[in-house]
Amino acid sequence: xxxxxxQSLLVLSATLFAATTAMSGYTLLPNGSxxxxxxxxxxxxxNVNSYSAYLTDSGTILYxxxxxxxxxxxxxxxxxxxxxGSPYSTINEASWxxxxxxxxxxxxxxxxxxxxxxxxxxxxxxxxAFNTMTNGHWLAVGYExxxxxxxxxxxxxxYSGTVWNEHIIEYxxxxxxxxxxxxxxxxxxxxxxxxxxxxGKFSANDGDVMHFNSVSYxxxxxxxxxxxxxxxxxxxxxxxxxxxxxxxxxxxxxGKGGDILFRYGKAANYxxxxxxxxxxxxxxxxxxxxxxxxxxxxxxxxxxxxxxxSTAYEIAPSAITDSxxxxxxxxxxxxxxxxxxxxxxxxxxxxxxxVQRLPNGNTFIDFTKSNRLIELNDKDSIxxxxxxxxxxxxxxxxxxxxxxxxxxTGISSSTTKSSSSSSTITxxxxxxxxxxxxxxxxxxxxxxTTFRNSQLNIxxxxxxxxxxxxxxxxxxxxxxxxxxxxxxxxxxxxxxGTYMLQISQNGKVWTRGLGITR
Numbered sequence: 001x002x003x004x005x006x007q008s009l010l011v012l013s014a015t016l017f018a019a020t021t022a023m024s025g026y027t028l029l030p031n032g033s034x035x036x037x038x039x040x041x042x043x044x045x046x047n048v049n050s051y052s053a054y055l056t057d058s059g060t061i062l063y064x065x066x067x068x069x070x071x072x073x074x075x076x077x078x079x080x081x082x083x084x085g086s087p088y089s090t091i092n093e094a095s096w097x098x099x100x101x102x103x104x105x106x107x108x109x110x111x112x113x114x115x116x117x118x119x120x121x122x123x124x125x126x127x128x129a130f131n132t133m134t135n136g137h138w139l140a141v142g143y144e145x146x147x148x149x150x151x152x153x154x155x156x157x158x159y160s161g162t163v164w165n166e167h168i169i170e171y172x173x174x175x176x177x178x179x180x181x182x183x184x185x186x187x188x189x190x191x192x193x194x195x196x197x198x199x200g201k202f203s204a205n206d207g208d209v210m211h212f213n214s215v216s217y218x219x220x221x222x223x224x225x226x227x228x229x230x231x232x233x234x235x236x237x238x239x240x241x242x243x244x245x246x247x248x249x250x251x252x253x254x255g256k257g258g259d260i261l262f263r264y265g266k267a268a269n270y271x272x273x274x275x276x277x278x279x280x281x282x283x284x285x286x287x288x289x290x291x292x293x294x295x296x297x298x299x300x301x302x303x304x305x306x307x308x309x310s311t312a313y314e315i316a317p318s319a320i321t322d323s324x325x326x327x328x329x330x331x332x333x334x335x336x337x338x339x340x341x342x343x344x345x346x347x348x349x350x351x352x353x354x355v356q357r358l359p360n361g362n363t364f365i366d367f368t369k370s371n372r373l374i375e376l377n378d379k380d381s382i383x384x385x386x387x388x389x390x391x392x393x394x395x396x397x398x399x400x401x402x403x404x405x406x407x408x409t410g411i412s413s414s415t416t417k418s419s420s421s422s423s424t425i426t427x428x429x430x431x432x433x434x435x436x437x438x439x440x441x442x443x444x445x446x447x448x449t450t451f452r453n454s455q456l457n458i459x460x461x462x463x464x465x466x467x468x469x470x471x472x473x474x475x476x477x478x479x480x481x482x483x484x485x486x487x488x489x490x491x492x493x494x495x496x497g498t499y500m501l502q503i504s505q506n507g508k509v510w511t512r513g514l515g516i517t518r
Contacts, residue, residue: 022362023360023397023399024037024400025358026397026405027039027373028061028395028398029053030063030393031048031392032046032049032053032061032063034408035388037384039373045063046098047094047098047100049063050064050065050088051064051394052130052131052393053394053396054130054131054132055402056132058404059404059406060093060095060101060404061096062092062093063091063092063094064088064091064092064126066089087125088125088130089126091104091126091138096407104173104176106140106142106178108123123145124142124143124167125142125143126140126141126142127141127143127212128141129215129226131215133217136172136174137179138173139168139170139215139224140171140215141166141167141212141215141226143167144167145163146162147162155188157199158190161207162207163185164207164209164210164211165184166183166210167181167184168182169181170239180239180240180246182224182237182240182246182258183246186247186248186258187258192270193271194263194270194271194272195261196260197209197269198269201268201269210228210230211229212226212227213228213282213283214394216286217239220294222239223261224236224238225285225286227282229280231265232265232266232269232276232279232280233264233265233278234263234264234265234281234284234297234315235260235262236262236263236317237260238257238258240252245257245258254320254323256323262324262333263333264297264317264335265277265281266278267332271331272332274330274332277306277313279302279303280301281300281301282352282354283300283354284298285298285355285356285357287357291357292357292378293357295320296314297313297315297316298313298363300312300313300353300355300365302352310367311340312355313337313339315336315338316336317333317334317335339363339380341363345370346367353366353367354366354395358375360399361377361378362377364397366395368391368392371387371388371389371390371392372387372388373385373387373388401497447459447503454490454491456488457486457487458486458489458503459485460486461487461505462505463505464505465482465483466480466504466505467479467482467489468502469501470499470500470502471497477494477499496516498513499513499516500513
């Protein structure tokens with residue numbers, strides 16, 4: 001493990017400080033293949049063949065399966081009606097070695113409360129989307145088949161056709177229990193309403209009026225986001241404290257119960273007059289906290305209205321208040337487009353595709369039907385571009401120090417020292433200090449580096465010197481220019497972890513890894 005860490009640091013040193021480089025890490029395909037930076041598979045979970053797959057912090061993998069196989073299309077439950085496709089009978093967790101650990105099967109009849117499921121439908125299953133939550137729970141999308149009579153008697157919605165109704169379900173894998181649920185039928189209407197789903201906008205012959213294909217959780221604001229293929233929108237609701245509140249139109253943190261707090265993509269769905277943006281949308285995700293654009297919404301517009309190309313979007317809603325997001329005087333939700341990117345070279349028309357913000361601020365785009373994975377830097381330049389042999393519905397990128405990759409990289413949140421023939425870093429957890437043996441490269445430049453009393457001391461500099469320190473995500477935490485021969489840099493506020501130190505002087509560059517523990 002020590003040798004792997006040191007080798008990884010050497011690779012990182014060539015790219016970490018250049019703003020134009022890709023994030024150093026790995027890419028997980030939903031067929032269970034883990035790719036390195038060059039796009040070469042370095043590990044495969046042979047039992048995984050899913051619409052989506054995710055690594056967890058503990059190094060396990062989550063994936064969907066149906067009747068012992070992958071997450072294929074088709075209609076569930078013995079009905080001949082056409083469902084949203086990509087159904088799963090089960091969401092599974094497997095170890096790094098592929099050993100089955102835990103699984104979860106859901107059906108509408110297992111709803112957590114009668115207040116959320118008022119029909120007698122037993123036809124339905126998971127489909128498309130699931131994800132993990134910060135509390136360790138699993139969040140998934142499932143559908144149920146409702147007749148017009150069930151919609152009328154159970155929910156008071158008059159609609160002449162059948163509906164594949166959507167549920168969002170939270171599951172605690174430790175207790176093997178559903179702990180929260182949201183039911184779209186509680187928020188349907190046949191008139192225009194910005195906070196409800198107007199099924200009257202859809203043909204009675206359709207049935208599949210929503211077709212959610214992603215689900216994402218924002219723990220900072222306790223929000224859930226989905227992207228809807230058929231509605232051509234991304235929707236945001238509150239993850240209310242109880243299922244009962246989720247079934248209502250009031251209560252909760254923002255006073256709207258389980259009604260829609262924000263939506264974007266096709267304002268005509270609720271009576272707006274603005275031009276549509278999306279013509280089919282996939283892969284909706286919140287930008288995580290502490291990332292560039294935190295709290296914004298990312299999504300993949302398959303057949304973008306403005307240019308017909310598949311386009312990646314970042315959408316910023318209005319600032320959230322105690323009552324949620326702002327609806328403007330025109331009756332539409334206030335928002336702005338922060339970022340959009342497309343190319344005529346790659347597309348994923350009609351279906352699939354996703355967008356992900358990476359820890360270093362880059363953006364990862366999955367052009368599924370072009371078998372192409374793209375990473376953009378903050379200048380919108382392509383810094384990673386490789387093709388894959390199978391269409392990856394939802395590929396996911398993980399930084400090299402992601403805890404779930406420790407079995408592969410040897411890097412984890414507890415990794416704080418490394419050694420090799422040319423360099424050693426030793427740490428004392430009691431004092432929070434590190435002692436560094438200077439490498440031969442540093443000797444050639446006349447440099448000496450030591451840690452004492454939470455100070456990084458650099459001696460032997462000459463002329464104009466540039467000192468930079470970055471974490472393993474590529475974020476520069478310190479940059480300093482000096483003409484001094486020696487300098488002491490306080491490190492007391494640096495978090496425990498692994499860093500890269502780069503010193504540039506007289507046309508030469510020296511880079512090495514630093515380990516901090518406290």
